[in-house]
Amino acid sequence: xxxxxxxxxxxxxxxxxxxxxxxxxxxxxxxxxxxxxxxxxxxxxxxxxxxxxxxxxxxxxxxxxxxxxxxxxxxxxxxxxxxxxxxxxxxxxxxxxxxxxxxxxxxxxxxxxxxxxxxxxxxxxxxxxxxxxxxxxxxxxxxxxxxxxxxxxxxxxxxxxxxxxxxxxxxxxxxxxxxxxxxxxxxxxxxxxxxxxxxxxxxxxxxxxxxxxxxxxxxxxxxxxxxxxxxxx
Amino acid sequence: xxxxxxxxxxxxxxxxxxxxxxxxxxxxxxxxxxxxxxxxxxxxxxxxxxxxxxxxxxxxxxxxxxxxxxxxxxxxxxxxxxxxxxxxxxxxxxxxxxxxxxxxxxxxxxxxxxxxxxxxxxxxxxxxxxxxxxxxxxxxxxxxxxxxxxxxxxxxxxxxxxxxxxxxxxxxxxxxxxxxxxxxxxxxxxxxxxxxxxxxxxxxxxxxxxxxxxxxxxxxxxxxxxxxxxxxx
DNA sequence: CTACAGAAAACTGTCAACAGTTTGCAATTT
DNA sequence: AAATTGCAAACTGTTGACAGTTTTCTGTAG
Numbered sequence: 001x002x003x004x005x006x007x008x009x010x011x012x013x014x015x016x017x018x019x020x021x022x023x024x025x026x027x028x029x030x031x032x033x034x035x036x037x038x039x040x041x042x043x044x045x046x047x048x049x050x051x052x053x054x055x056x057x058x059x060x061x062x063x064x065x066x067x068x069x070x071x072x073x074x075x076x077x078x079x080x081x082x083x084x085x086x087x088x089x090x091x092x093x094x095x096x097x098x099x100x101x102x103x104x105x106x107x108x109x110x111x112x113x114x115x116x117x118x119x120x121x122x123x124x125x126x127x128x129x130x131x132x133x134x135x136x137x138x139x140x141x142x143x144x145x146x147x148x149x150x151x152x153x154x155x156x157x158x159x160x161x162x163x164x165x166x167x168x169x170x171x172x173x174x175x176x177x178x179x180x181x182x183x184x185x186x187x188x189x190x191x192x193x194x195x196x197x198x199x200x201x202x203x204x205x206x207x208x209x210x211x212x213x214x215x216x217x218x219x220x221x222x223x224x225x226x227x228x229x230x231x232x233x
Numbered sequence: 234x235x236x237x238x239x240x241x242x243x244x245x246x247x248x249x250x251x252x253x254x255x256x257x258x259x260x261x262x263x264x265x266x267x268x269x270x271x272x273x274x275x276x277x278x279x280x281x282x283x284x285x286x287x288x289x290x291x292x293x294x295x296x297x298x299x300x301x302x303x304x305x306x307x308x309x310x311x312x313x314x315x316x317x318x319x320x321x322x323x324x325x326x327x328x329x330x331x332x333x334x335x336x337x338x339x340x341x342x343x344x345x346x347x348x349x350x351x352x353x354x355x356x357x358x359x360x361x362x363x364x365x366x367x368x369x370x371x372x373x374x375x376x377x378x379x380x381x382x383x384x385x386x387x388x389x390x391x392x393x394x395x396x397x398x399x400x401x402x403x404x405x406x407x408x409x410x411x412x413x414x415x416x417x418x419x420x421x422x423x424x425x426x427x428x429x430x431x432x433x434x435x436x437x438x439x440x441x442x443x444x445x446x447x448x449x450x451x452x453x454x455x456x457x458x459x460x461x462x463x464x465x466x
Numbered sequence: 467c468t469a470c471a472g473a474a475a476a477c478t479g480t481c482a483a484c485a486g487t488t489t490g491c492a493a494t495t496t
Numbered sequence: 497a498a499a500t501t502g503c504a505a506a507c508t509g510t511t512g513a514c515a516g517t518t519t520t521c522t523g524t525a526g
Contacts, residue, residue: 064297
């Protein structure tokens with residue numbers, strides 16, 4: 001599963017427009033080009049030392065990823081999701097991550113369970129020491145691992161696309177925090193459900209984990225739902 | 234919701250590469266270019282009376298949609314999903330359509346319920362007369378309506394992308410059938426759950442509907458799952 | 467001082483040509 | 497006869513230039 005993906009990656013990197021696509025995507029996600037801003041094809045071409053052709057191709061590809069918006073005769077703009085779109089994305093992420101948990105619980109190997117427990121332990125250690133700098137990348141890798149190990153590449157691709165779009169959301173800082181211990185107790189339940197090879201329980205645990213992140217986002221925006229957020233999607 | 238989408242559509246259509254994108258996508262989905270085949274940029278450019286630039290841009294956009302695959306220095310190929318990928322897609326569709334049902338049940342208006350009942354009635358009439366030619370487009374419109382009315386544009390975009398990819402699956406004919414009456418009893422349960430404004434029941438009904446389609450696909454390929462397919466995702 | 471009209475600059479959309487790679491064919495060798 | 501090597505045609509990748517539109521600036525009128 002990883003070999004063809006790497007091969008493709010290498011091949012894509014060979015083409016100039018492929019390199020540009022990655023580089024521009026990185027610049028966008030890193031915030032070097034602020035959301036809402038118009039992207040100048042010429043400037044990009046000069047910056048990377050190419051002509052505008054490959055730049056335009058890369059931008060068309062990024063449009064497909066939902067990172068930029070093309071307006072004819074006016075140019076491309078870095079997309080700037082509204083809160084409403086972020087909420088939409090969280091709802092979709094909720095069911096996708098839930099599915100990942102279910103699928104993983106159905107097929108997980110002993111080695112993978114051990115790996116998950118290892119992640120969990122490291123995250124708990126980081127949380128005990130309030131070591132946020134260690135916690136954040138661990139947390140990211142933990143979630144990535146689950147998405148990869150679930151064995152559904154379509155799901156993984158869609159999920160990653162959604163996460164990228166969320167990066168464009170201006171108030172993402174509000175969401176990323178959310179309590180190390182709280183998060184970790186949720187992580188523990190996820191791992192336990194997977195280790196027990198209980199698909200239904202795993203699906204619920206994974207769904208709830210994202211649903212709670214959505215609830216934190218809503219709370220931060222004061223847009224509480226009519227009813228308190230129902231978990232277990 | 235429909236206005237900005239139409240506006241975008243119009244704007245996209247104005248740009249030449251936008252027209253090409255739509256036209257090439259149509260040709261691909263209509264099967265005019267068979268899956269697996271290499272697409273010749275020059276031929277396409279000549280066919281549409283343009284230069285290769287816009288053609289390349291359109292193809293890059295279609296790559297983002299997952300309809301074609303770009304291999305550097307070799308060209309673009311129409312993607313040809315394997316059974317495994319079709320199954321993956323069905324799993325994702327299952328949870329997405331379930332979410333659509335849940336969201337719709339939470340927000341549905343009286344007018345929309347009436348519209349759903351109307352679709353249902355027409356489909357049942359078509360089923361009674363074994364009028365497959367009428368049934369198929371109705372069925373399509375019914376599902377489209379649910380996806381649109383659920384109010385989550387992100388979900389709708391993802392769902393539509395998956396359906397397009399499934400169109401490339403060679404054995405799609407196997408799946409599209411599946412019994413008019415069977416399908417309709419499932420549709421009835423979906424509509425009833427929505428009309429009752431019961432999100433949980435609606436989610437289950439919608440998930441199960443797609444899960445059963447997946448089960449039919451698996452049966453057709455003799456790839457029965459270890460356990461009989463668990464419904465209610 | 468503000469509003470407006472027109473011109474200039476900047477930028478996007480498109481094209482045709484060139485460079486480099488791949489593919490298919492044919493001649494040669496084993 | 498089969499395999500291999502070298503060549504030629506075809507095709508993709510990239511570039512620079514031109515055409516059309518949008519935006520900005522400037523000068524003028526109210």
